[in-house]
């Protein structure tokens with residue numbers, strides 16, 4: 001069994017019980033490929049890997065450091081485990097009130113590794129990425145406009161930085177998976193009538209003042225949601241089975257039917273999820289989420 005090797009804002013672990021009901025594999029016997037173009041922490045990917053044997057799998061994300069980490073875990077699990085174990089040993093041995101310096105030092109090293117040339121650069125970047133995720137405030141990932149990770153240290157006594165068993169198991173599961181850094185559109189050539197595509201884009205902003213979380217330096221706003229709806233339409237013509245989760249804009253304005261309008265004609269279902277509801281205060285709460293699909297969610 002495998003689980004996400006990082007926490008990720010918008011991670012779907014809380015929603016798995018709802019989503020699982022709608023996986024099409026057992027209902028359509030021609031579906032044996034899987035694509036997840038906004039993979040993030042991979043809650044759904046790992047859930048599917050735990051339950052189904054599929055022939056071909058494709059994952060991508062626009063966050064290059066995240067994708068580098070997936071690739072390093074796939075290709076060099078033992079090397080990353082060695083570095084993570086050392087980081088964990090160091091960190092645990094430092095008194096709580098003295099950890100800020102160590103954390104900032106790793107964060108600087110991480111940000112200074114901008115152009116990755118040597119094999120070791122990719123490895124270090126991936127290890128620091130996991131270290132920062134496990135020790136920063138709430139496991140947030142946020143970059144400024146220069147692309148520098150700028151989340152402050154979190155408050156954990158003994159954070160598990162090196163999950164050795166899980167990394168080894170994840171590595172085994174990732175062996176035959178195509179792992180791509182880039183825009184979701186790149187999955188187009190992989191997708192055909194035998195594919196299940198799960199799309200979990202950055203959310204429609206909950207309010208005009210709350211920005212979406214900056215997973216990358218590029219903002220995913222309303223224009224991007226429109227481009228994605230066109231892509232959904234394009235994928236629909238391939239015969240693939242498509243499932244998308246997105247925040248319900250009605251959370252902030254009961255009259256906002258933006259998603260209902262742009263996905264008119266597709267199956268839309270309301271579910272609720274626990275997640276951060278405000279990127280400035282990190283408040284968490286139950287919010288409405290929409291599932292959108294091109295197959296009937298009621299008859300599955």
Ligand SMILES: C[S@@+](CC[C@H](N)C(=O)[O-])C[C@H]1O[C@@H](n2cnc3c(N)ncnc32)[C@H](O)[C@@H]1O
Pocket residue numbers: 008009010011012013037038039040041042043044060061062063182183184185200201202203215216220
């Ligand atoms: C809501 S999160 C996905 C969370 C994931 N389902 C999980 O369980 O962790 C959205 C992801 O989309 C990625 N992203 C943003 N813009 C993108 C784009 N144009 N193409 C592909 N991925 C993108 C972000 O880096 C982020 O990881």
